[in-house]
Amino acid sequence: MNAIVIGLLIVVAIAVCVGAYAWLSPERKTVEEPEPPPNEPWKPDTAWTAQAGDEFATLSEAARCDLVFAVADLHDERADGLLVHALDDPSEPVALAAAHVLERRGAADRVRAHVKRHPGARAERIEETLSLLQ
């Protein structure tokens, strides 16, 4: 009797432990992925160069392209931010340069995210041109 009771108690204790483990296990928690921001129409950003310095606030199209390629050699978060902002440059070649540099830096996902968030003919052209440069 005692042995049975003891055995039952052990079984109950194991069951309680398993239940508690299951209840408290982190796997139980549902992983809530952050929702991507909703798509929105692309708006040109002409002020992104100012982030590199006030003296870069007004640059020509070709000069902005050069700035993008110059930033390509800088490996820090600030440079990444600058390049991401350059994706919104009103000049499509400048945005393409930024996308190209980001891809070469291993940040192709940011380019893809930008393209997905701002779908349209411009984004398609940039994506297609990037694929040509693979």
Place this chain on the structure above:
Amino acid sequence: MRTLTDVFAPGTPTLPEGLRTLVVSPERELEPGMTVRATFTFRNQGGAPATGVRVRFNLPEGLVYLVGSGKLDEEPLDDEQGSSPLLARAGAQIGDVAPGEERRIDIAYSVAGAIENGSTVELQAAVAAFELAPVGSNVVRLVAHSRPALENALTNVAIETRHGASGGAAPGGEANVTVRVHNAGESSAHDVVVVAPIPEHTSYVPNSARVNGREFERELLASFDRVHAPIVAPSLPASATVTLQYRVRVDDPLPDGTAIVARAQIASQETAAFVIDAASLTVRAQADFEDDRTSVTVEPEYDVTPGSHIVVRAVAFNAGTTTAENVSITLVFPDHVMPVRGSFRIDGQPLRERKKESLTFDLGAIGAREGVEFVAEGAVLSPIADGTSLPVRAKLNWAPEGERNFECSAVVRSQPRFSTRHNRIVRVGGSAVQPSDECEATIHLSNDGSAPATDARLHLTLDPALDEVRVFDKTVRLQMDRDEVDLGKIDPYTSRRLTVRARVRTPYANRSDIRLGGSMHAREAGEVVLGEANWRVESHPAFSSETSQLQLVQDDVFRPNQLVEVHVRLRNEGTDIANNVRLRLYVSPEARLESVEGATRERSALLFGEIRPGGSVEAKLGIRLLRSLAKAYPVTIESVLTADAMLPVQLMRLTIVTTAEPNFSVGTLHSEPADVADAGDEVEFVLHVRNGGDGPARRVKISIDSLDELIYVPNSTTVNELPVRDIGAQSPLTSEQGIMLSDVDPGVEATIAWREVVHNGLSSGETLMRTARISYDGERLDEIAAPELKVRCSPVFANAIAGLPFGLDGMLGPAFAGGQRALPDVNDRFVQLPPATPVARGETAVTSVLSLGSSGNGHAGDDADSPVVETVAVFDRERLERTLKFLSEARFGGLTSHMFALRAFFPDEAGSSNESALEEVRGALRETLDRLFIKLRLPNYVIAPRDLENSGTRAGIVALLNSLQPGGPALSSGATILRGACDAGELRALAARLEDAPLATALPWAALARLLPSESDAEANYRRMLITSLDDLAGVDETAFIDALQRRPYPVLDAALNVVCAQISTRA
């Protein structure tokens, strides 16, 4: 129990001294400005901690807290609003003090600037806690030491008038004497004594002494000037000032410059007597001529006539306080006033006459309240304008340095005057004038008065016979307003001579009188009558050949029987009416007067009746030319004009130019047959000529040319059917003299005929042209041409002449010399070109480029002797599609497209080793060209040298070229494999050249082009052409290379690349 707040309250006693730990420095005495430091130390000698401990210091009068000096255990205590919490009513909280713990409080004071000598300052501190009542420290007493300081800059004496000290004092005026005593010390001065004697040359104004504004004599119980060394202030605190002030009257008179000196001495109980710097005031005394008693006047002041005298009276009265020395008066007369010699008097006494009179007169010394009268006269000069003000200026000078200017004036009354003796009209020249003659008169104007005559106007009384009236002032023509002339202003004593010219009106009756009157009016002088000038008119009619004449209506050359129209114009240029005007005509016998309009004809005379002066008459004559006139004798008309009371006038002869000439221009020449004649036929020519002119021809020559195509028929020439003798075998028409006709009158006709035979050697269809020439009067030549005559022939076969039993060569004539050309076949519609010249196949680069045939060029594998580096590029389907699409997108023109071909076909493997160098160059190439690919999408982008190459890229290419080893790479697998081969030695040589080649030039690209695939003919062809193109550019600079990249067209190279792409896509 007193709280800490209550202690040190004003009026409360000090706390019992519970702690004797307050240490003050200094210990005994203090002086103004000194710093007093206090240190208070206490210890918790109990067994329990003291909580809420507060410490407070008192702030005695005379001490000021030294900001920032409060400290607790050497640590500064924060001040609050400039004061230490140690001095606050609740004291400074310093927290808890444990048993046995000692705290130290420091504070510093500054002694105030003014503190009475001997005053005592008590310092005490107190400490309290929650558990303990306030405990006082020992009381430290300090004694102040200070003294007054009366001798300083603010202690002074001053003397001044109401206008200040700088203006000086006037005799008899008042001055204030002020003695200020200032205590600049730290303590009060007691019994301050001032010794201020009344200054010399002044007297004290009774009861004027004030101390700090209050009456002082009441305290003195005596007059101030009689008390020596009065006490002005029993106590004068530090920084205080006492002022003693009294008034004095300056003695009168006093010499100018006298100094009034105020002196004073100061003393007190604490201060020994001392003298302060004296103050002085200078007396100013002067002579005075400024009041109304000194004057300069002119008599009379109005209506002063030119030539009269004015009297200048000057009175100089010294109203000042001292004698004026060297008084003189200077007169300044205006230009129109001349001083009268000998008229100067002082106090009624004439001055001595001097030849060179100066207008400065010495009046001597004038004592105070004394005066002098000076009189002078001046003559007013003429001329002078009416109303002119004559300012007379006078200047009174005296010593020392005194002067006064005067100005008075007199007003002139002046008038112009025009006397009849000098103002009149005078005729110039004789009295007899003719109409249209010019009359001239002179007007003399002379202003004898002393003032100008203004607004002068000349009024002329003009006779109706006068015209074109003009008025001249010398040579200047004056503007006339109707009959008036504005003369403006006539200055006094000036004359004007005006000339009046007028023309006698024409016509005008004979024996008429002409008058020219005048008067002048001026504003000041009124009207002045100038008289008049007279003339008498003499007038007659007159004609001249210049204005009276005969004239052709149409200026032309006239022919016989023509009616010539002639205008007759007569004009009376005289000044009187012409009566019974008659024009007698004398016409040449070759013409006759046929008609007259506008006049009465009386045989050969024309009657015009009466013609007024200046009037004209016209008549038109018709003159008929007779047929008998000749060219050499022109028709003339002469005329004589007569009228009453005038001499006959012969008019200019009128010559009518005539002409009469022959004319043979109209005639006919025809042949028989008229249009066509067979070879060998006889043709008769008939020439009809006629003198169609209006004059006879003296000599007429008719001739024709001798033609080879026509043979003259002898004896066939006739003139009006009369045979004419031939000259030899030729017609006289063809001779040099031709046929000569003489005296051919107008309308006479002549018919000349002759015959000729058509030459049988002529070809059919030939045209015969026969022209006759008619020359006459030696200068005129007319030609008459016959209609064209065509020759007609028939074909004849040789040896087949009818009637001849033999063949006859040579008679066929030139018509058979050449046959007609055969007409081309109707079907031959196009001209057949000669065959094209064969072109060598190797001479056309285009065909070779476009040919896919094997050329073998550029494939190094063909050269078996050289070490070969083989290249391989492997393309799977996806890469191939992407590459072809990339190449299609990268068509930017020029050589740029082919640089992207280098990227596209860059080998994956080359030679037998060194993949890293190949990979490095591939990466650099891709990065460079990808960026360029992006930049070229910018509109109008111009490639920059940095877009092409940098030193790193160059080094990588050199390393690759040096590292490529001969051999073939391992066989790769893929959908499409592009193989190439290049000479290793050539690559080494290119690498060596690249060491020295400048950046951004064509050489590295030429080297990379060698790595292109060349397996197929198209690939080899493209590779070879690209290498050639880049090698050609290897020597140019970066600018020329970029120009070739972007601007120079390479159509053949583009086509070759297209072929390669097409072939590769096919292979895939």
